[in-house]
Amino acid sequence: MQSDYAIIGGGVVGLSVAWGLLKRGFTVTVIDGDDGSFRASRGNFGLVWVQSKGMNQPRYASWSQQSAEAWRGFSDELTDNTGHDLGLEQKGxxxxxxxxxxxxxxxxxxxxxxxxxxxxxxxxxxxxxxxxxxxxxxxxxxxxxxxxxQDGHANPLKLLKALADDVRRMGGTVLNGKHVKSVQRNGVFRIYCNDGTEIEAGKTVLSAGLGATKLGPSMGFKAPIRPQRGQVLITEKLPKILNRPSLIARQVDEGGIQIGATNEEVGLDDRVTTHGMAKLAAEAIAAFPVLEKVQLVRSWSALRILSPDGLPIYQESSEMLGAYLITCHSGITLAAAHAHLLPDWLEKTGQAPNLEVFSEDRF
Ligand SMILES: Cc1cc2nc3c(=O)[nH]c(=O)nc-3n(C[C@H](O)[C@H](O)[C@H](O)COP(=O)(O)OP(=O)(O)OC[C@H]3O[C@@H](n4cnc5c(N)ncnc54)[C@H](O)[C@@H]3O)c2cc1C
Known part of the structure; x- marks a missing residue:
């Protein structure tokens, strides 16, 4: 069966776009890799954040603001549809x-x-x-x-779960554990997976995170993205001690204090290190001395997906019309914009947001 859209990559970016397209009545198939993939959507810091974004490109600041503003309605709708409370707080x-x-x-x-x-x-x-x-x-x-x-935070894992559930509820197909090895366009798109599965679609969105570095060039994209490691710590659950989130620590909806994240250029190495954890802990204790006595219960690291200037990339392929690359550094913050506004951009409607500054031509 042919879908209107195939979305390659079922992280928060692919699922947000899929959700927005389904709401507009399109048919969508999401193809997602397996647990061996790098998955930023499962290891991030959960900020819905405006400040510090777009210091050298005001359009990125305003795009982040548009998304932050749309987040409340987006979150409420997902909660109504799925029962998952995303833990959104937007009080600065x-x-x-x-x-x-x-x-x-x-x-x-x-x-x-x-x-x-x-x-x-x-x-x-x-x-x-x-x-x-x-x-x-x-x-x-x-x-x-x-x-x-305009800043706030949410529970990123509940966001991911709610999106996946709601995409399915609206009739979208989500194929997990499938690795796309090639994409061809001959009238329609044909997407070939490692296990022999073939998917047909009218249009294709490449939102495979770091996986886009491999697939992108074969689809006519530069896909100039690189990994950047971020290590994160989380403490035992505590009574409310932090009123608002910061770039150093935030108290998550379930009570733990999340501390993070490092910024390390170490390629595709997603291990945690004693040095990284010690640095994070020391900074968090300097900010909030009460944390010195608190138990850490977990640490992890995940790889950010960064373009050379840190801005998102929204690009249609000139070699494969109807194929789009969508990737960004702040997929939680931008989830609401991706869900609400990217369908117009993909469909080139009169309401399409102006995303020209985010094209790959700038590289
Ligand atoms: C430590 C850290 C902290 C962060 N903090 C924040 C924050 O506070 N706020 C914020 O807004 N953002 C934050 N981010 C960024 C945010 O997590 C990412 O922007 C977002 O998760 C990117 O989502 P994605 O869907 O593009 O990529 P991913 O989550 O990596 O998903 C890509 C998906 O594509 C699939 N895939 C890859 N290749 C293929 C293939 N060939 N075939 C099929 N599927 C494939 C993979 O299986 C994967 O599921 C943080 C990131 C990190 C690492």
Whole structure:
């Protein structure tokens, strides 16, 4: 049977796009690899985050803002449809600073971006005492924070589960444990998997995360993406001690404090290291000394999917019209935009968002 769309890669990016397409009435088949694949969607930090995005490209900041704004409705709809509470909180988030110099330098960059965004960049600077009122556990080494009111966080695993469930509920097909080895276009797309499965589709979205480096060039994409390792820690469940998330730590909906993440250029190595964990723990304790006495229960690492400038890539193949590459560094943040707005871009409707700056031509 032929679907309107085949989506290669069933991480948060592929499933968000699939969900949006199904809501518009298209038929969709999602083909996803196995547990041997690198899967950023299962190992990330769960921030729905605006601040610090797009310092050199305001369109990325506004795209992140559009998604953050759409997240509440997106989350509510998924919860209504599937019963999974995604744990979304959007009451702001912090960029914590240990020196006045870095705080001032960041504020200067935010002021410039705010002007470029026509003033829509709602943040405030909290000195240590003001921050302590919001976060009583903050340590003396933290000089202050930028509180950005559009920031928040969610439970990324519940997001993934809700998307997969709802895609199936709406009639989408999700094929797990299938590795796409080649894609051909001859009128329709024919997608060939390692186990002999063949899928036909009118259009194809390549959202295979790091898997796009292999498949992308054969489909006419540059796919210039690289892995970057992020190690993450999580503590035992605790009573509520952190009011808002930060780039250093957040209290997840289930009570644990998630600490992360490292940024390491180590290729496809997704192991955790003592050095990485110690660095994360030391920074988190400097920010919130109460964590010194708390038990860690788990650590893991996952590989980010980064383009050379860190911005997303939205590209139609010029060699294989109807094939699209979609990849990004912040798939949790952008999930709502991908679900609500990318179908118009894929279908080239009058409502299509302008994503020109995210084309591969920039590389
Ligand atoms: C440590 C860390 C922290 C992060 N924190 C945040 C955060 O706080 N907020 C945020 O917004 N983002 C965050 N991210 C980024 C976010 O996790 C990613 O942007 C997102 O998960 C990317 O999703 P994806 O679907 O593109 O890729 P993936 O989740 O990697 O999924 C790709 C899928 O494609 C499949 N696949 C690959 N090759 C093939 C093939 N040939 N055939 C079939 N299937 C294939 C794989 O099996 C896999 O399931 C973080 C990432 C990391 C690593």
């Amino acid at each position: 988030g912090y960029d914590l600073h240990f020196s006045e110099e870095t705080l001032e330098a960041t504020v200067a960059k935010y002021e410039k971006l705010k002007i470029e965004l026509g003033g829509d960049y709602p943040y405030e600077v909290l000195g240590h005492n003001a921050l302590r009122k919001e976060e009583p556990e903050i340590g003396p080494k933290v000089v202050g924070a930028i509180l950005h009111h």
